[in-house]
Amino acid sequence: MSLPPPMRPLEARWVAISDPFWRARQEAIFDVGLRAQLEQIESTGRLENFRRCARGESGGHQGRYYDDSDVYKWLEAAAYAVQQHPDHPIRPCVEEVVSIVANAQEPSGYIDTFFQLMHPDKKFTNLSALHEMYCMGHLIEAGVAHRQAFGDSGLYGVAKRAADHIAATFGPGKRVGFCGHEELELALIRLDECELGVGARGEYWHLAKWMVDQRGRRPSIFENEIADTEAMKLSPWMPQMVRNEGSYSGEYLQDHAPVSEHSFVVGHAVRSMYLYAAASETCDLGDPTEAALQRVWDNLTTQRMYITGGIGPAAHNEGFTTDYDLPHRTAYAETCAAVGLALWGERMGRLTGEARYWDVVERALYNGMLSGVSLSGDRYFYTNPLESQGEHSRTPWFSCACCPPNVARLIGSIGSRIASVGRGPEGSTLWIHLPVASRISTPKEEGEARFQIGGAYPNPGVVTVQFQGPTGAQVAVALRVPWWCESASFAWNGERFEPKIERGYAVIRREWKQGDTLSADFSAEPRWFVSNPKNLSALGRACLMVGPIVYCLEEADLCAAPHRFVADVAARPQLCESNSMGHGLSEWWVKGSLENLPDGADLYAPLEKSDRSPVTARFIPYMAWCNRGANAMQVWVRKET
Structure with missing residues (x-):
């Protein structure tokens, strides 16, 4: 495969977001969150x-x-x-x-x-x-x-x-x-x-x-x-953080070996993400550091990452432990770590030109990062568990308050994550990584073209990319085909066609005329996911996803503890007609049963004394949980065998 053309981020000033979902997130931060944070910073x-x-x-x-x-x-x-x-x-x-x-x-x-x-x-x-x-x-x-x-x-x-x-x-x-x-x-x-x-x-x-x-x-x-x-x-606490059996190891600080020799992600999760993000911008394809980054990325995303894009399961080091150690209720999964994963992933995407990195960026943004801030924009999670019995609640600030302003700066600059530009041997290219509704202009040196992205992404459905001038611009468009879309289809000005797929992007190279429109049908059905059996926390359980969105079950919707719910994964979830909290994403009815035990039951009881009642439960996006007060929640629910 040939080397990818150079790719650079498109500054936020070149992107005007019209997408209702991200507009709402930004307005909550800009109009409510920033003022509330400033009051905390002062007080x-x-x-x-x-x-x-x-x-x-x-x-x-x-x-x-x-x-x-x-x-x-x-x-x-x-x-x-x-x-x-x-x-x-x-x-x-x-x-x-x-x-x-x-x-x-x-x-x-x-x-x-x-x-x-x-x-x-x-x-x-x-x-x-x-x-x-x-x-x-x-x-x-x-x-x-x-x-x-x-x-x-x-x-x-x-x-x-x-x-x-x-x-x-x-x-x-x-x-x-x-x-x-x-x-x-x-x-x-x-x-x-x-x-x-x-x-x-x-x-x-x-x-x-x-x-x-x-370093290292x-x-x-x-x-x-x-x-x-x-x-x-x-800092009398630091020696114990960096020693292993009495000797200096440096893993907590990613100082255990030079980056070019790394194979596993270790230590403090946020620190490691920031290091690897920087290393992605200071190495070249084919050198030892780039190879090490690939190894570490694969270790992280295939063995040490939550399905939400949360990373770092342990509280003692705010970071990583061993492969497949991904507990749900005690998950640390710091909000800043999801921010860091997005920062590293986008840089790996620009370095390699491969869409698979943006698949992980998308997962982290819509789930692990956004769960860290309330829909109102002024209450936060520091940690992001995948299960709660009601002991977790959002708070307006923390004694260690790194997460609230970190989320604010990422949401505020989300426009710069939507697309990249670059010029290679075949001319200028506009890469669209996150095709959310927006108006994009490319700088003069990249063709000075204007495009309007339409659709309701990330909700599954049709995304459009319409050219708005100037006629004759020769800018290639590379639209990421998301991993969760099993059968994407494309049309050019209403006529179906098959674009060339390069590194996970549908690429269109042609001279554009005013009004030319690329349409991409990124439809997706609700899908149940199971985990590798080495992930003991998820054995016998399933997680519902629709597109890139991870769903969960809250006590507020079930009117019972979610751990009593057993999902009928053979029955297709049905789309809810209304959105319960105004978050802008779909919600789904899931058929299943509620396990019952007699009131005052003993700690253990014979199997025949247990029974189940049929029930249909509303599943909401994980990013929106705990916006109605503290209550129990599960991402991985039990499933019918």
Whole structure:
């Protein structure tokens, strides 16, 4: 197979979303979530930390050492709101917060309120645990978003000075160092693209690549830090996180081996996703790192990923354990980890040109990530179990509040995930990864073409791609054929035809005329899925999916505990005529039975004393569960044998 043409993301400003589903998600974040998050950021002392730094004070830092990052992620999400709605009422708040942050930065470019207030003499002495580079990475990402939204931006200047300070301190011929929590690498790449354009590979890109390549080498900088008693006074918990049977392993930090030697996904889930996302942007097809990324991806998606796209089953390390260890009720599956999976998957898709990575991105976005935020946009899950007996509930904030603003920035920038552009030997191509209803324009260097995507995706049915000018544009369109569609069919201006399928995309290369329309029928029936028998948690159970959407059964709909329900998987689920919560996705009636035991039954009873009553249960999208208060829920339900 020939090499794929270069592919780069299409910035959100080139995409106008009209899809009711994603419009509703964005409006909930922009109009409700951002204001609620800002109130939390203020009331918890996060902004006051910056004000105190600006006043030259010392001591009295409020919150956790990484709380600056929540302010930066909020600023990034708010930039997307203002970019799409220039008169949005959040804009004055954004300008005020930018001023507060800018005033806290030191002349050198350094900014981290925890160290500035509490330990000004110990900067960059505890890279393994205390997140300085992680926080500045989110500052840089926010700065880039502000420049794209506003042009010249004060926050961009703050971000660039921070990046330059890091670049002057670390790198080849300088100090060896990188962050225990990966993120800065992604930010440096994004800054490089903002400065020079995608693919230019300037100084920030090279610094990011150096940091990716240094991780896992011996002697490890983190191992040396762990042995430094003064450094560990700031993080006494860290030694036990990175040791295995008394010896340094580094798996928690993905520091166990160079990335090019990785075969399994290990350690902290969010950190690993951010590392592999950066590695995907700093390697080339065919080199050892790319081969390692393929191995790790396959291990993750075939043996260590929940059907929802959630990842990282364990709480003790917020991450991975062993193959097929995927418990339902105790699943950790941090919301940020699903965000990270989407970030890595889209980069692997652009690197390889293969649609299969976007299949996983789609799974993570519509299930594992969106379950982390309420339909109202202001209540959240940190963890995302696949079963609950009513002990889980959404909350407006967390003491470790990384997830709310992370979800906000991803939803705010969802337009940049819909499509990519690129120019290869055969000319320009528009890749449509997520064909949600939207208006797309390609930049001048990519043909300056305009397309309107129509349909109700991800609900199964017909998707249309209509050309809206200028006539004569020669732009190839590559439309991803989703994995869940077993028999896709296509039409060109109403006439059926068979497009060429390349790497999972239906590709149309021709000269376009005004009104030309590509139609794709991505119909799908409700389907029951079972798991590999090595996944003991799912034995004897089935999961309902329609298209990419995972469904669950809630006590609120069954009026009984879902674990008593047994699904008749031989009976076809029926579409509900109404949507119970206004989430914009279909709901389904499922036939089955409800297992009964006499009131006051003993803990154990003879089989003949158990009976079942026929019942029809409403299944709702997993992303919408627990929007009616805490109640029991199951994704994997028992099935008739």
